[in-house]
Each structure stands twice: as C-alpha cells, then as structure tokens.
Amino acid sequence: MEEQCLKASVNTCGDCIKSGSGCAWCKDLNFTKAGEQEAARCNTAAMLRDKGCSSSGIINPKNDFIKTKDKPLAPGANPVQIQPQEVQLNLRPGLPQTFQLHFKRAIGYPVDLYYLMDLSYSMKDDLENVKQLGNNLLTELTRITGNARIGFGSFVDKTLLPYTDTNEAKLQRPCSDKSEPCQPAFGFQHVLSLTKDGTKFRDMVAKQHISGNLDPPEGSLDAIMQVAVCVKDIGWGNSTRLLVLATDDGFHMAGDGKLAAILEPNKETCELVKNKYSKSNLWDYPSVGQIARKLEEQNIQPIFAVTKKMETVYTELSKLIPKSAVGVLSEDSSNVVKIIVDAYNNLTSEVILAHEALPDFISVKYTSDCKGGESPSERGKCDNNNIITYYCFLFHPKSIWGNSWPNG
Numbered sequence: 001m002e003e004q005c006l007k008a009s010v011n012t013c014g015d016c017i018k019s020g021s022g023c024a025w026c027k028d029l030n031f032t033k034a035g036e037q038e039a040a041r042c043n044t045a046a047m048l049r050d051k052g053c054s055s056s057g058i059i060n061p062k063n064d065f066i067k068t069k070d071k072p073l074a075p076g077a078n079p080v081q082i083q084p085q086e087v088q089l090n091l092r093p094g095l096p097q098t099f100q101l102h103f104k105r106a107i108g109y110p111v112d113l114y115y116l117m118d119l120s121y122s123m124k125d126d127l128e129n130v131k132q133l134g135n136n137l138l139t140e141l142t143r144i145t146g147n148a149r150i151g152f153g154s155f156v157d158k159t160l161l162p163y164t165d166t167n168e169a170k171l172q173r174p175c176s177d178k179s180e181p182c183q184p185a186f187g188f189q190h191v192l193s194l195t196k197d198g199t200k201f202r203d204m205v206a207k208q209h210i211s212g213n214l215d216p217p218e219g220s221l222d223a224i225m226q227v228a229v230c231v232k233d234i235g236w237g238n239s240t241r242l243l244v245l246a247t248d249d250g251f252h253m254a255g256d257g258k259l260a261a262i263l264e265p266n267k268e269t270c271e272l273v274k275n276k277y278s279k280s281n282l283w284d285y286p287s288v289g290q291i292a293r294k295l296e297e298q299n300i301q302p303i304f305a306v307t308k309k310m311e312t313v314y315t316e317l318s319k320l321i322p323k324s325a326v327g328v329l330s331e332d333s334s335n336v337v338k339i340i341v342d343a344y345n346n347l348t349s350e351v352i353l354a355h356e357a358l359p360d361f362i363s364v365k366y367t368s369d370c371k372g373g374e375s376p377s378e379r380g381k382c383d384n385n386n387i388i389t390y391y392c393f394l395f396h397p398k399s400i401w402g403n404s405w406p407n408g
Contacts, residue, residue, distance in 0.1 A: 005044045013059055016042035021094040024060035026053035063097045064090035079106030093361075103351060108146040110239035112194050113137070113340070116223055118247035119154045119183075121175055121212040126246065126333035131206045135198035137337050144344065149194040150201050151234060155223035157213045157252070158280050159185045160260040164213045174212030181209040187280030188223035190272055194235035220251035222266075224302070225286045226277050228294040230270035240348065241300040244340055246333060248307040251317075257284030268294060292321045303343040305329050305336055323347060353380035 003022035010016045013025040024045040031053055032040050043051070045060045069086035083102045091097060115137075117123065117130060141148035157163040159171060164185045175182035192204045227234055227243055254266065266286040271279040286294075295302060301323045304314040308328050318324040325347055327339030355364055366380035 003044045003046070005042065005047070007039065007042045009039065010042045011038045013041075017059070017061065018093050021092060024048055024058050026051075026057050027059055028053050028057035031057070061092050063092055063095055064088075065097055065099060073102060073104045075106045075108060079109055081106050081109070091362075101353065103353075105348065105351070110147040110149070110237060111141050111145045111242065111344070112149050112151075112235070112237055112239045113141060113242040113244060114151045114153065114194065114227055114234055115244045115246065116227055117152070117154045118156070118218055118220070118245075118249065119208065119211045120156050120218060120249065121210055122248050123246075124210045125331065126248070126329070127208065127210055129333045130246070130336065131202065131208075133202075133337060135202060137340065138196070138198035138201065140337055140341050141344070144341065145240075147239075149196050149235070149237070149239075150198070151194040152192040152201060152205055152208075153188065153190045153223065153227060153234075154208060155188040155219050156186055156211045157215075157217075157219040158187055158222070158257075158260060158262075160262075160281050161214075162259055163215055163219070163252070175210060176212070183209040183211050185211055185213060186276060187219050188226050188277040190226070190230065190233055190275040193233065194237070217250045217252045217256070218247060219280070219285065220245060220247060221253055221286050221288070221291055222277060222280060224291055225266060225268065225294060226270065226272060228291075228298050228300055229268060230272050231298065233270065233272050233275070236298065236300075240344075241298065242340070242344065242347075243295070243300050243302045244305055244336075245302060246305045246329065246336065248310065248329070250310065250313050252285045254285055254287035254290070266290060288317065288320050295324075296322055301325075301347050303327060303340060303347075305333070305339050307331070323350075323352070349383060351382050 005020055005023040007016065007019045007023055010019055013027070016023050016025045019042065022044055023042055026041045026043075026048045031051070032038065040051075041048075045058050048058055049055070066088045067084040067086075068088050070084040071080045073083050074080045081103060087099065089097060115130070117127070119127065138148055138150055141150070160166060164171070165174060170185075172184050173182050174185045191208065192201060195201065224243065224245065257263070260281075262282065262284050264283050266283045267279075268286065268290055271277055271283075302321060302325075304318060304324065304326045306314045306326065306329060311326065311328050314326045318326050325343035327343055329336060329339065353366055353368070358364065368380060368382050370382035
C-alpha cells in the first residue's frame with residue numbers, strides 16, 4: 001500500500017515525524033522555494049524525492065529492533081523457556097513493530113508449593129490427614145516435575161472482637177473441647193520454609209494443633225498477603241509457584257476491619273516477627289484486588305482447596321485472580337493430593353503472555369500460534385500446548401521522542 005503523509009500544521013522535523021508513520025522530512029538547505037513554508041519539507045519520502053530532495057537529505061526513521069539476550073530454548077537445571085529473553089526497541093510514533101516470542105515449557109521445571117491451612121476448630125479432622133501427607137505430596141510433585149519443594153503455614157483470624165473471643169482464657173485456649181491439644185488464637189504463622197525434605201514437612205506439621213475463633217469468615221486474605229510478600233521467609237525460588245489454601249469457610253476482606261475499629265489499610269508489606277504476622281490487629285484485611293495484584297506480581301498461582309459448601313464462593317473469587325484454580329475437599333481433606341496434582345496439571349497446560357503496565361503512548365497486541373491445532377488468534381494465550389509462538393504488535397499513538405528531532 002502506498003504510504004501517505006496526512007500532515008497538519010508542521011514547522012519542524014519533530015512535528016513532521018510525529019504527524020504520521022508515512023511522513024518524512026527534507027533537511028536540504030535549498031529545498032524550499034522563496035516564500036514557501038517549512039511545512040513543504042514534510043511529505044512522503046517518494047514525494048520529497050520527486051520535488052528534488054536528495055536521498056541523504058531525507059529524514060525518515062524506521063524502528064530499530066535488537067535482540068540483546070537471545071539464549072536458545074533449553075531444559076535442565078537452569079532452563080530457558082522463552083526466546084528471546086530481552087530486546088531493545090527504538091520505536092517511531094505510529095509505526096508498528098512485529099517480532100516473535102517462542103515459548104516451550106521445560107520438562108522438570110522446579111515447583112514450589114506452600115500449603116496454607118485454616119486451623120480453626122472446624123478443620124480438626126483435616127489437620128490430622130494433612131499431618132500424614134508430606135511425603136505423599138512431595139513424591140507426587142517430584143514424579144511430575146523431578147524438582148519440587150513444599151512449605152507450610154497456618155491461619156485463623158485477628159485476635160479481636162468480633163472475630164475472636166478476647167477473654168484471656170479463651171485467647172489462650174479457644175477450642176471448645178478441653179481434652180485435646182489446642183494452640184492460642186492467632187492470625188497467620190509461617191511454620192516451614194520451602195524444603196525438599198518431606199519428612200521435615202511431616203514432622204513440623206505434626207507439631208501443629210487446632211485453634212479457634214468466633215465468626216465464620218476467616219483471615220485467609222491476611223495470610224495470603226504475607227505468603228506473597230514475604231519472599232525470603234517463605235523461600236520462593238525461580239520456579240512454578242503454587243499456593244494451596246485449604247479452608248472450610250469464607251474470608252474477611254478490606255473494610256471488615258472496621259468491625260474491630262481497624263481503619264489502617266493493608267500496606268502490602270512483609271510483617272513477620274518470629275514467624276507471626278505482627279500487624280494482624282493493626283491493619284485491615286487486604287482487598288481482593290490487592291491480593292490479585294500481589295499474587296500476579298510474585299507469579300504465584302493459588303489453588304483453593306475448599307469444602308463443597310464453599311465451592312461457589314471460591315469459584316467467584318477465582319474469576320478475579322488470574323491463574324487460579326478451585327478444588328473441592330472431602331470432609332477430612334483425604335483427597336487433597338489429588339486436588340493439588342489435578343490443579344497443577346490444569347494450570348501448567350495453559351500459557352498466558354502478558355505485559356506489565358506501559359506508558360499511555362504504547363499499546364501491545366498479541367497473535368498466538370499455538371501449534372496444537374488451534375487457529376491463530378488475537379489472544380496472548382494457548383491451551384494444552386508445549387510450544388507456543390507469539391507475534392507481538394506494538395502501536396504508538398503518541399510521540400515518545402517529544403521535540404528531540406532536529407529542526408532541519
């Protein structure tokens with residue numbers, strides 16, 4: 001298609017280049033005739049040549065595209081799953097740039113799984129089963145990936161009314177059955193950093209006891225936030241990061257803190273002191289939006305392992321959190337390993353190409369070529385495929401150079 005230059009009022013090279021991707025500028029000193037405006041220097045390159053502009057005098061910049069980091073796709077201990085890894089673009093306003101990204105999921109890519117468990121009294125039977133699953137869970141994940149680690153944390157709720165009975169005796173022993181072990185009320189506690197030692201997982205979880213609170217919703221979002229932002233404490237690595245939330249109830253969210261006169265918003269920072277969430281009674285619960293953003297920032301994929309009565313609630317929550325899954329627990333959590341393995345398989349069979357926030361003057365579109373029978377589509381997403389090729393189109397409706405172009 002023949003290039004066009006729909007110039008408006010232009011008097012400088014910079015204005016000309018910004019006015020359209022088909023516009024060029026003639027910098028030859030004697031190009032304009034007597035009385036002719038500077039705007040005559042702005043036209044298509046072909047028209048400028050026809051009017052006598054020298055080839056060396058035509059300023060008509062194109063996009064520059066350089067692959068600055070381009071290791072080939074490779075499996076192994078340090079896998080490379082996307083190629084190229086880094087590019088440098090110098091983009092002209094209005095001129096799209098197309099390049100390919102190749103993705104292949106590496107076999108044996110590490111998996112980190114953090115098991116976050118509700119220890120309110122109604123989860124008593126579930127805890128007994130979880131105490132036995134350490135080696136089974138690690139064995140299953142290792143069978144799939146060849147490289148897995150597991151960790152553990154627990155939560156109940158804020159230790160203030162109306163969430164928890166604040167009678168001193170009740171705070172120390174919130175369980176109704178006085179004949180069984182019961183730990184004091186707490187918000188969130190980090191028990192075990194990610195490890196390859198299934199026996200250590202089993203032993204640490206075996207030391208945990210049930211606790212209790214008053215109202216049905218739990219402090220799940222408080223706990224999830226700390227697991228997401230306390231990267232060093234949890235031990236998150238360069239891996240597929242899974243967070244399993246096991247609970248039989250709903251969750252408090254931003255605004256619910258007002259019930260206990262907590263007005264300070266959640267600040268999304270790690271606040272673990274001796275492995276316990278120190279701001280539990282000082283900061284409000286995070287919002288669902290905050291949770292979704294932090295999980296995405298940390299590339300953590302949540303798996304909500306919940307009882308049947310909570311399936312609808314967490315299915316709706318899952319719709320608001322990218323790359324999340326929901327599984328229904330049996331009454332005693334005996335099927336939790338199957339839930340985790342099934343969710344892992346589903347989550348890892350889908351690949352989504354996304355980008356971080358960009359300036360207003362840059363837009364990005366994707367066309368996916370999934371190589372698995374799917375027709376190319378304008379989505380940065382492929383399902384059930386091992387090799388994915390993306391074409392990335394960048395459009396620039398506003399100048400990124402401002403007035404830095406020579407006035408010629």
